[in-house]
Amino acid sequence: MSTMARIDAGSFKAATRAQWDRHAAGWNEHGAQVGAWLREATDAMLAMAEIGEGARVLDVAAGAGDQTLDIARRVGARGSVLATDLSPAILAFAAENARRAGFANVATQVADGEDLRVPAGSFDAAICRLGLMFFPDPLRGLGEMARALRPGGLACTMVFSTPERNPCVGILVATALKHAGLPSRDPNQPGSLFSLGGPGLIDELFRLAGFARVATTKVPAPFRLPSAKHYLDFVAASASPILQILERLDDARRHAAWAEMETRLAAFDTAQGWEGPNELLLTVGRKP
DSSP, rough: OOOGSSSSSHHHHHHHHHHHHHHHHHHHHHHHHHHHTHHHHHHHHHHHTOOTOOOEEEETTTOOOOHHHHHHHHOEEEEEEEEEOHHHHHHHHHHHHHHHHTTTTTTEEEOBBBBBBOOOTTTHHHHHEEEGGGGGSHHHHHHHHHHHHHEEEEEEEEEOOGGGGOOHHHHHHHHHHHHHHHOOOOTTTTTTTTTSTTTTTTHHHHHHHTEEEEEEEEEEEEEESHHHHHHHHHHHHHHOOOHHHHSSSSSSHHHHHHHHHHHHGOOOOOOOOEEEEEEEEEEEEEEE
């Protein structure tokens, strides 16, 4: 199964790299929020990949690398982590964060997830946290992860499930498109947030990439913040696809879009603060 023919992969990757380069600092500044949001899911992902003392781990689409540091702690001084990302700017933050944390077992490499350019069979485990769904050809990306693993090595990915189970993102997209005067989009479009959330889809891709003993687990991941405004501040500072829609608008229309988003997202206010529902899929497979 390949989606490459459905979009211009070169242009898509160039735009994605530019977007993440532009918003790398904002994403890094919200690293603590992201880490707290994904804490339970990240712990489960690393456990499913059986990452432990002395392991050699490949972290694909690592971003600013808060999960890279989690891996570095688990593997210890005898292990190692190679963090890769398409964006040089955000990967520079990953390298600096590792340096500041005192991890000498972390290396970084700018790389396309569909063409990693790492030696075959050189890793015990590979992970990709909220990156694979943005690949124009996720099957090729999984094939690269399989190639990088030794026989018996494990790969584990984290992606969003369906739009229905992630309503806050749906609200953002629908509101942005409405204010931009654009039609609704196919949520299954390659490279989009929900492109791998369909039932059984990512399992099939893992098997086609050559993995065995494939299994997927659904994990709730509510985003807990003081208010909807705090959530929108995070979105505005990230490389969210929402920004690509809103950047076409003038200031007045952009402000109106953000204001409507905040109003609609207030539906998730609770007595303890704001809690936006999310559901993630963790998929693991073993290289034969």
